[in-house]
Amino acid sequence: MIRYDLGMNEEKNFIVTEDQFDQDHLGKCEAIMVLGNGYMGIRSATEESYTNEKRDTFVAGIFNRFDENEVTELANIADVIQMTIVIDGEVLDLSHGDVSDYKRQLNLRTGELTRSFTWRSPKGDLLSFVFRRFISMDELHTIGQQINITAHNRSMNIKIISGINGQVNNSGVQHFSEGDKRLYEKKFLQLVQTTTQSKIDVVVNTAHHFKCQEEKQIASLIQMDRRKIYYEYDFELKENEMITLEKISNIYTSRDKAYECVSLKELKTISYEHIKAASEEGYPELFEKSKRVWENEIWANQDIQIESDKDYDQLAMRFAIYHLYVMTPMHDNRMNIAAKGLSGEGYKGHTFWDTEIFILPFWSYTNPKVARSLLEYRYLSLEGAHKKAKENGYEGAMFPWESAWLEDGEVTPVWGAADIITGKPTKIWSGFIEQHVTSDIAFAAWQYYKITHDEEFMENYGYEIFMDTAIFWTSRLEWNENKNIYEINDVVGPDEYKEHVNNNAFTNYMAHWTIKNAITYYKTIKETRTEVYTKLSQKLDLDKAYHKWITVLDQIYLPQANEELIIPQNDTYLDLKCIDLTKYKNQEHVGSMFKEYNLEQVNEIQVSKQADTMILLYLLEDLFSHEVKIANWNYYEPKTLHDSSLSLSTHCVLANDLGQYELAYDLFGKASEIDLGPNMKTSDHGIHAASIGGLWQCVVNGFGGVRMLGGILRIEPHLPATWKSLRFTITWQGDILDITVLPSKLKVNKKTKKNQVVEFMHKGEIYSCEEEIILTLNDM
């Protein structure tokens, strides 16, 4: 059972609690309580082992391809967390004996995971355990663990088996060759592993340190096994005695920017020196440093405060911010955010449009440096995008649907789940024909630029992305001789239940938008940024491209609203048969429709996996009238199963825009429950990164009403009925704005003086904020 109401005083609504051990749903807490710092993430599997646990340790960017039949994936690194604890011959295992006072808590404010309980073993030994764990936000490589064991009812023999275990793997796939194992100074364990194909060296070190109330004899025996090095400790714990074990570990890799040029031997030495120093410092000190970063650098700047009767909303928001910081490789622009962050093997650590459309707004509005780093990743992966375009017979940059290491290009797997009709695996077409991601990246670059005014980004990366993606789209267009229009046929739009469709509205509009903006930026750089123009001209033959753009632009087919104001999602959608979807709309687990239909059959029904036309109405909102939005909402939402976690937040923001406030709040609630909610199976393969980014959008772009419209900041908040106040911070073109929303009041505080004023729009009027503006909200 997950509870949310814990935490007192300054920690109120910062604590996620599991108050009963649930062996049947280990994945839930492993994922939603994942620890990390963007460099690495470790699923919060318990120290002791259970069937069906999933132990994953990921370092961002450590990709490997097992063989030609599989795609590259984030490799599961040797585990340091697991420990076997044996009391008088009985293995600590909470499915045996009696457990009381059980509590596992993730402290979002400090990044520490604690677990405490009292256990009566089947033989009758009574002990208390307190486990603590963190991954340092202060220092990329450090992992800390601390275990307190107290014997209650008698003296007992305790055996602890703990070390480094490289036998872990990705659902049966081993990505590492075994390297050296070594014990140094009878204390420091080191294990080296090297990815089999990408040849990345990983060095894992660990050190144990016991703290006892009085001098104690602790027998220790070093053991090595295949891909494993560990200690067996053995000691007597007296009645009422407590012992503390600290285990400090680190991970270093040859992919780390700082160590790219050092030899493996040096990397071993560096990491060994580090573990010596870190273990010397000890858990409390190391944790304190990490906690200070969480407190002073993250929460002090990023916290969103929601005053409400329902504490859960506040917690859900902080849960989102916590995870956004844990999942994002802020330290390295060669890496991006995985669809499951660093919290699970789902989607293999790949990056999707999820980053640009669902997560980047958070970073652009709150920590633009990170947003820029994530966009730079796309720029650095242009090589792979060119490769993909060429392979598909196109020009320019065709970004991969799924992206991993920079040069990899397209890494989407080709085969998926069982087709219940044919008995074969279903072919995954996204990697071939789900092409809108290329516009999504351009859109995100534009959004970042408009929010930040980061000209330097545009000059170095942004303009080129626009030119290159527009070149792709121009080459992608198909001339329809009969209709005298350019079409984009045989694609998958955001709605992946419709494959091989023609003229998906979202895809066409976004392609058009990309080319249109490329034209604008072409003019801009030609006129005002000659150096950039010259550089890009040499690379891309800009003038020729430009002439194509202006030729094709107005002939690109943009599906228009029909008489009922419905924009057809694609050429055929509106003619497909309608069936009663009630059963699937009320489903307990997503994807239930596939128990009865295969994808080919679903393709023939008016049913959508997720927001498709809706997301068009959100991203390019100023192109469509309120009436069109309403009509399309009413048409498409009932046909949308929200089988993708990307769907709810878009609908929430739109519902708010359309004045459906209760529905908006309801959708926010549902979105916030995707990971944090009571369904214990949703997060097994990892948290839903896009949904978590979407949660922030629900609150800031939805209830907070913040939007960037054609370069202008708009703030039109509307609090849910149960909320008393909402306070959040955004950055706008270099200035920090503190925004407070009360049911009938909007307060904008300009905290910094980068610009003399910040202008924003509210209800059609422009306000210039020098220090503070307070507006009355009338529409309550």
Next chain:
Amino acid sequence: MIRYDLGMNEEKNFIVTEDQFDQDHLGKCEAIMVLGNGYMGIRSATEESYTNEKRDTFVAGIFNRFDENEVTELANIADVIQMTIVIDGEVLDLSHGDVSDYKRQLNLRTGELTRSFTWRSPKGDLLSFVFRRFISMDELHTIGQQINITAHNRSMNIKIISGINGQVNNSGVQHFSEGDKRLYEKKFLQLVQTTTQSKIDVVVNTAHHFKCQEEKQIASLIQMDRRKIYYEYDFELKENEMITLEKISNIYTSRDKAYECVSLKELKTISYEHIKAASEEGYPELFEKSKRVWENEIWANQDIQIESDKDYDQLAMRFAIYHLYVMTPMHDNRMNIAAKGLSGEGYKGHTFWDTEIFILPFWSYTNPKVARSLLEYRYLSLEGAHKKAKENGYEGAMFPWESAWLEDGEVTPVWGAADIITGKPTKIWSGFIEQHVTSDIAFAAWQYYKITHDEEFMENYGYEIFMDTAIFWTSRLEWNENKNIYEINDVVGPDEYKEHVNNNAFTNYMAHWTIKNAITYYKTIKETRTEVYTKLSQKLDLDKAYHKWITVLDQIYLPQANEELIIPQNDTYLDLKCIDLTKYKNQEHVGSMFKEYNLEQVNEIQVSKQADTMILLYLLEDLFSHEVKIANWNYYEPKTLHDSSLSLSTHCVLANDLGQYELAYDLFGKASEIDLGPNMKTSDHGIHAASIGGLWQCVVNGFGGVRMLGGILRIEPHLPATWKSLRFTITWQGDILDITVLPSKLKVNKKTKKNQVVEFMHKGEIYSCEEEIILTLNDM
């Protein structure tokens, strides 16, 4: 807890029983209850999963090398045994709820594993389960499972998740690329996997079939995951209703001799057709066929009957015979017996001298065809032996210490367990310098030949093995200028606690013996087998080799007994320091000395891992006087820790020879407990194949007193005091002899008429047996 006293009537002393589920020691029953047919072996992991279980499915000869840092090993094939059973939402797991009437039994007579119990789930559902399982002895590819579930106290919802799981691996190492997954005819599941380096295709098929007391709605949903295809079944089980699930599976590989030349597509079709037919036949029929082979072809010919107060001895003997049949790839002369049979990952499925010295006697004396196939394996692997010789700067055939696929040559890993002093892994020298295996193979060929008179074997394989191995030994000898002798320096003898020793007595004597016999056989073939002589001369330049042999033979240094009649195990052993070994002699687990010493230190102490000089006194027994044997026994046995499972049986046979009857019986008891005994940890990595072969030797060569001495059959039995009779069957030069030993009587029955008489020696006299000879034993 393992019990041994079960089985009534014809099954008396054929049943191994576990009468209490023991989650902490799963490895024990997984290994000692392993099922197999020589083609494949599957550890008897339970259907439901537990932490620390080890699921292994091995097919003999399916070797793969993960990468350059590792050696080739028997690859763990996709699992079909595991099933998840969920009752009203609760996963069947015997560590929860209440278990009663638990019984797991391996029936050695029929090869069937059964497990039955009643389970009260934590929620209070009361059910009975009966699981049955076998691997067909009648047909190489077939695996059968049957599960009966009965609901007792109310109606319940049952969910069964079952299929084929290729996520299993070898302690974290995945040896297979993922191939096709497919469901045929909404019933037959198929998964293809291909070893990554050796490129062997494996096709696994499975089919489920429910049998109900009355018509029943069973919902089924096909699922695919990475390397996995499975069904989810869902149904209601009424109060007092029983349902039966049959799961029939098969495994086919491209290494199968019968399918070497077919395409993967054909292999898929062949295996699919097979599974259709087999699942049509159903469990009872398929099992009946397999059982008939066990009964009529194995036990009817092979059973050893021991009448004794201690039933355990009888069971232990049958346990040994069962395992010898399960572990031996009788179907294919390109394969040999692994040190752990097909029952675990220990020693990576490699073949050692264990086969020739400890297991082959069983086959040579009871089923010579199989013995010949195993010796042909060595002949077929001469290429690897030549390669190894060349790599080491020698000539002829230097057999690998560890052997896998024919051409692999040496496959011994280079690094082993932790060195507690240096903190590094210990280097394993066996693959480099444990060289006696080459003589052991020649010795076994000689023994087989003398027991069977299989001239055809000698002409095609045997003579060549002798010539080739003698050539190796001649090139291996080192001339000692000072002493005017040939030495063999820097070796490891059978005692692996002494590395880099000079003139290990066993090694030198056996090398000398090999060359001496090669000289004899050279003369034989030159004089009487001209064709063979010509063929081998062309291959090996025999005349030149012969001249070397006769030159070196008498100059090979053979360590002689000293004044105390002790034969020095090697040049330095007798000068090493002696320490008090009591602690280690009384150890609970083998290898305890390494908690205090590293191998380098152990090297400097008069302590032996296992029989070394003793095995010399056993194999070349007619070279040494009774007094020398006694003296050496008294000297070496107290220094021998029996840390190798190969040690006890040799000591048992010798003790019997030396008239130490009580000790012999005691050692037999210890040897029989290596796997079957109460120590629950010994068999985790698999059963001890050599020890199991040794058990047969204890009884037939030891208590039964059967020996082949220079080509002559000797029978000098001596029953342990507790035994009332011993009856066993051997083949001698084509005839079957039924031998019955009573405390004061020996009865030899010649059951067949291949030869008119069979001669045997008893107490120095030769008897000619035409039909039956009864002798009185006087020395009781």
